[in-house]
Amino acid sequence: MDMRFTPDELAFRDQVRAFLQTELDPELARKVRLHQHLTKDDMEGWHAKLHARGWLAGNWPTEFGGAGWTAIQRHIFEEESALAHAPRIVPFGIAMLGPVLQKFGSREQQDHWLPRILNGDDWWCQGYSEPGAGSDLAGLRCRAERQGDHYVVNGQKTWTTLGQYANMIFCLVRTSTEGKKQEGISFLLIDMTTPGVTVRPIVLLDGTAEVNEVFFDDVRVPAENLVGEENQGWTYAKYLLTHERTNIAGVGFATAALDNLHRVARAQIHRGRPLAEDPVFASEIAAVEIELMAMSTTNLRMLSAAAQGQAPGIESSMLKIKGTQIRQRLDALTRRAYGGHALALPATGNEGQPQDADEVLAATATWLNNRKLSIYGGSNEIQRGIIAGALAKG
Amino acid sequence: MDFQLSDDHRMLQDSLRGILTRHTGEGLWPALAEAGVIAALLTEDEGGFDGSGAAVALIFQELGRAGAALPLIPTMIAGAALAQAGHEVPEGTVLAFADAEPGTRYDRGVAIRADGDSLTGRKTMVAGAEDAAAILVTTADALWLVQPGAPGLTLRGYPMMDGQRGADLILEATPATRLGALSDFGRPLARGVLAHSAHALGTITAAVDLTLDYLKQRKQFGQPLISFQALAHRAADLAVEVEQARSAVVNLSGHLTADASLRDRHLQACKVTLGRVARLVAEESVQLHGGIGMTEEYALAGMVRRLMTADTAMGDADWHLDRFARGEPAWA
Numbered sequence: 001m002d003m004r005f006t007p008d009e010l011a012f013r014d015q016v017r018a019f020l021q022t023e024l025d026p027e028l029a030r031k032v033r034l035h036q037h038l039t040k041d042d043m044e045g046w047h048a049k050l051h052a053r054g055w056l057a058g059n060w061p062t063e064f065g066g067a068g069w070t071a072i073q074r075h076i077f078e079e080e081s082a083l084a085h086a087p088r089i090v091p092f093g094i095a096m097l098g099p100v101l102q103k104f105g106s107r108e109q110q111d112h113w114l115p116r117i118l119n120g121d122d123w124w125c126q127g128y129s130e131p132g133a134g135s136d137l138a139g140l141r142c143r144a145e146r147q148g149d150h151y152v153v154n155g156q157k158t159w160t161t162l163g164q165y166a167n168m169i170f171c172l173v174r175t176s177t178e179g180k181k182q183e184g185i186s187f188l189l190i191d192m193t194t195p196g197v198t199v200r201p202i203v204l205l206d207g208t209a210e211v212n213e214v215f216f217d218d219v220r221v222p223a224e225n226l227v228g229e230e231n232q233g234w235t236y237a238k239y240l241l242t243h244e245r246t247n248i249a250g251v252g253f254a255t256a257a258l259d260n261l262h263r264v265a266r267a268q269i270h271r272g273r274p275l276a277e278d279p280v281f282a283s284e285i286a287a288v289e290i291e292l293m294a295m296s297t298t299n300l301r302m303l304s305a306a307a308q309g310q311a312p313g314i315e316s317s318m319l320k321i322k323g324t325q326i327r328q329r330l331d332a333l334t335r336r337a338y339g340g341h342a343l344a345l346p347a348t349g350n351e352g353q354p355q356d357a358d359e360v361l362a363a364t365a366t367w368l369n370n371r372k373l374s375i376y377g378g379s380n381e382i383q384r385g386i387i388a389g390a391l392a393k394g
Numbered sequence: 395m396d397f398q399l400s401d402d403h404r405m406l407q408d409s410l411r412g413i414l415t416r417h418t419g420e421g422l423w424p425a426l427a428e429a430g431v432i433a434a435l436l437t438e439d440e441g442g443f444d445g446s447g448a449a450v451a452l453i454f455q456e457l458g459r460a461g462a463a464l465p466l467i468p469t470m471i472a473g474a475a476l477a478q479a480g481h482e483v484p485e486g487t488v489l490a491f492a493d494a495e496p497g498t499r500y501d502r503g504v505a506i507r508a509d510g511d512s513l514t515g516r517k518t519m520v521a522g523a524e525d526a527a528a529i530l531v532t533t534a535d536a537l538w539l540v541q542p543g544a545p546g547l548t549l550r551g552y553p554m555m556d557g558q559r560g561a562d563l564i565l566e567a568t569p570a571t572r573l574g575a576l577s578d579f580g581r582p583l584a585r586g587v588l589a590h591s592a593h594a595l596g597t598i599t600a601a602v603d604l605t606l607d608y609l610k611q612r613k614q615f616g617q618p619l620i621s622f623q624a625l626a627h628r629a630a631d632l633a634v635e636v637e638q639a640r641s642a643v644v645n646l647s648g649h650l651t652a653d654a655s656l657r658d659r660h661l662q663a664c665k666v667t668l669g670r671v672a673r674l675v676a677e678e679s680v681q682l683h684g685g686i687g688m689t690e691e692y693a694l695a696g697m698v699r700r701l702m703t704a705d706t707a708m709g710d711a712d713w714h715l716d717r718f719a720r721g722e723p724a725w726a
C-alpha cells in the first residue's frame with residue numbers, strides 16, 4: 001500500500017494548478033464561489049479554454065479527442081478545479097452523452113456528434129425525467145413513433161437542467177408498450193430547434209431557473225438519430241448511471257465548502273470571540289471534516305479498484321449518499337455560522353439586498369439549491385434501495 | 395391541568411381563521427386590526443386586552459399555518475417594551491425591532507455603539523423598518539427608541555426569506571432615547587420568542603400536512619409513495635417531532651409570566667426545540683417530495699424559507715442551547 005500520489009500524478013497536479021492559475025479569470029471564480037448566476041458565455045468560455053488545452057474531456061479516450069486520463073488524474077483535476085472555484089464542466093455532453101455514443105453509437109454518429117461536443121457547436125441537455133416518471137424512470141411515457149425514415153415524438157420531459165441554453169437533447173422515449181416497461185425504451189437525439197419543441201423554465205427555491213420543462217408536439221426526428229437499437233435504450237441509460245461517475249462523491253466541492261466554512265467561522269463573532277474558537281461549533285465542523293477525510297479515501301480506493309478493472313457496483317451509490325450528506329451538512333453549518341443575519345432572500349434582482357452581504361446570500365442560496373444533491377441522479381433513497389438490494393442478494 | 399383553549403380564545407381562533415381565508419396581502423393587516431387580533435397581543439396595561447401566552451401562541455400558530463408575512467412580531471415586542479418604559483404606543487401601525495447585527499451571530503453591540511444620547515453603527519434584517527412608526531434598537535446592554543425620520547438614520551430595504559421586507563439600518567450619531575437596560579425587558583422579548591416559535595409551529599404543521607398529502611397521492615412504481623416503508627417511517631418521525639415542538643411552545647406559553655429564571659429556561663428550550671424541528675422539517679419535506687419540493691410554484695417553497703427564518707430569528711437553536719447548558723439567562 002502507498003497512499004502517496006506518484007511523481008507523475010504530482011507533476012500532473014502541478015500542471016493543473018498552473019493552468020487554473022493562468023487561465024481562470026478571478027471574476028469568474030468569484031461568481032462561482034458566491035453561487036452567482038453564470039451566463040452561457042461564462043460556461044462556454046471556460047469549456048473553450050479547457051478544449052484548447054485538450055482537457056475538456058478528461059474521461060474520453062484519446063482516439064475520440066479526449067485527454068484519456070486515469071481515474072486518479074480525473075480526481076486530481078476535479079478537486080483542483082473545485083478548490084480554485086472553476087465553473088464545473090457542464091456534464092450532459094462530456095460526461096453523459098459522449099461515453100454512450102462511444103460505446104453504443106454508430107461510427108457516423110461518433111464522427112458527427114463527438115467533435116461538436118468538444119468544440120461547443122452543440123449544447124446538450126438530458127431528457128430522462130417526466131412528471132410521472134422520476135424515481136420510476138422506466139415508467140416514462142414520452143412516445144416516439146416510427147413513420148418512414150422519421151420518429152414522431154409526443155410527450156413531455158421535465159427538470160431539464162440548463163435546457164434553456166441547449167440546442168440538442170438526448171431523450172429516453174417509449175417506442176413500445178409491450179412486455180416489461182424497461183424493454184420498450186429507446187435513446188433518441190433530438191434537435192431542439194425542430195418545430196413542436198417548447199421549453200418552459202421552472203423557478204427553483206433559490207430564485208434561479210436552472211431547470212425546464214420540455215414539451216414535444218409532433219416533433220419529427222430523423223431515424224438516424226436513434227442511438228443503438230430500438231427498445232434497448234434502458235441498457236444504455238443504465239450504462240451511463242454506473243460508469244462515468246468518478247466525481248459522484250464531490251470530494252473537491254466538499255473540500256472547497258469546508259475551506260469556506262473555516263473562513264466564515266474565523267470571521268464571525270460569537271460571544272466576543274471568533275466562532276471558530278467556540279468548542280461546540282468547532283467540534284461540529286471537526287465532525288464533518290473527519291467524515292470527509294474518510295470519504296475521500298473511500299473515493300480513491302474505489303477509483304483505484306475501478307482502474308484495476310473491477311466492475312463498478314454499489315460503490316457509486318455509497319459515494320453518492322455519503323458525498324451529498326457531507327455537502328448538505330457543510331451547507332447547513334455555513335448558514336448556521338452566520339446566525340441572525342442570514343435572513344435575506346438571495347437572487348432578488350433589483351429589489352435590493354443588505355450591505356456587504358454577498359457571502360451570506362451565497363450561503364443561503366447554496367443551502368437552498370443543494371437540496372437537489374440528494375434528489376437528482378437517482379435520489380438517496382433509490383441509492384439505498386440499490387445497496388440494500390445488492391446486500392440482500394450477496 | 396387543562397390544555398384546552400378557553401371559550402374566548404376559541405372564538406378568537408375562529409375569527410382569525412375566517413380572516414385568514416378571506417384576506418391575503420394588503421388587506422390582512424387592517425382586517426386583523428379591526429377584529430382586535432393585534433390588540434390581543436398586548437396586555438391591558440400595555441393598551442391591549444389579552445397578551446397572554448395562550449393568546450400569543452394561538453394567534454401566531456394560525457398566522458404561521460396560513461403563511462402570513464406581516465411584521466406583527468416586532469410590532470408586538472416594540473409595543474410591549476414601549477408601554478413598559480412608560481411611552482405611548484403608536485396605534486394601528488407597524489413598529490420595528492432592530493436586533494441582529496452584521497458580522498456576528500447573536501452578539502449585540504459589535505456593529506453598533508451608544509454615545510450619550512445617540513447611536514452609531516449598523517443593524518440588519520429589520521423586518522417592517524420601512525413602514526415603521528417607531529424603531530426599537532438594541533445595543534450591548536440597553537434598549538433604545540429611534541424615530542424613523544431621525545437625522546443620521548439611513549434605511550436600505552430588501553426582500554427577506556419569509557416574504558416580508560427587511561432593511562439595514564445605518565446610524566450615524568442618530569439621536570435615540572434610552573428605554574432602559576435590556577435585562578429589564580425580558581418579558582417582551584420572551585413574548586417575541588414565543589411568537590416566532592408558535593409561528594414556526596404553524597408552518598411546521600402546514601409543511602408536514604402537505605408532505606403527508608403528497609406521499610399519499612404521488613405514485614411511483616405503481617404505488618403511492620407512503621407505501622414505501624423507508625418513507626413512511628420518516629413521515630412518522632416527523633409526526634413525533636411535531637408533538638415535541640407543540641409541547642415546547644405550550645411550555646413557554648405557560649411560563650411566560652413565571653419568574654425570570656424559569657421562564658428563560660423554557661424560552662431557551664422552546665427555541666432549541668423549534669429550531670431543530672424546523673430545520674428537520676425543511677430538509678425532510680423537500681426530500682420526501684422529490685423535485686417538485688424544490689420549485690417556487692409549489693406551496694412548499696415559501697414554507698421552507700419561513701422555516702429557515704424561524705430557526706434564525708432571535709437566537710437560533712445553537713445559541714440558546716449553549717446558554718441553556720451554561721445556565722445563563724436568555725439575554726445578557
Ligand SMILES: Cc1cc2nc3c(=O)[nH]c(=O)nc-3n(C[C@H](O)[C@H](O)[C@H](O)COP(=O)(O)OP(=O)(O)OC[C@H]3O[C@@H](n4cnc5c(N)ncnc54)[C@H](O)[C@@H]3O)c2cc1C
Nearest residue numbers: 128129134135159161372376377379381681682683684685
Ligand atoms: C435541480 C434538479 C435538476 C435535475 N436535472 C435533471 C436533468 O437534467 N434531466 C433529467 O432527466 N432529470 C433531472 N432531474 C430529475 C431528477 O432526476 C428527479 O427529480 C429524481 O429522479 C426524483 O424524481 P421525482 O422528482 O419525480 O421524485 P419521486 O420519484 O416522486 O420521489 C419522491 C420521493 O420519494 C422517494 N422514493 C421514490 N421511490 C421510492 C422507493 N421505491 N423507495 C423509497 N423512496 C422512494 C424519493 O427518493 C423522493 O424522496 C433534476 C432534478 C432536480 C431537482
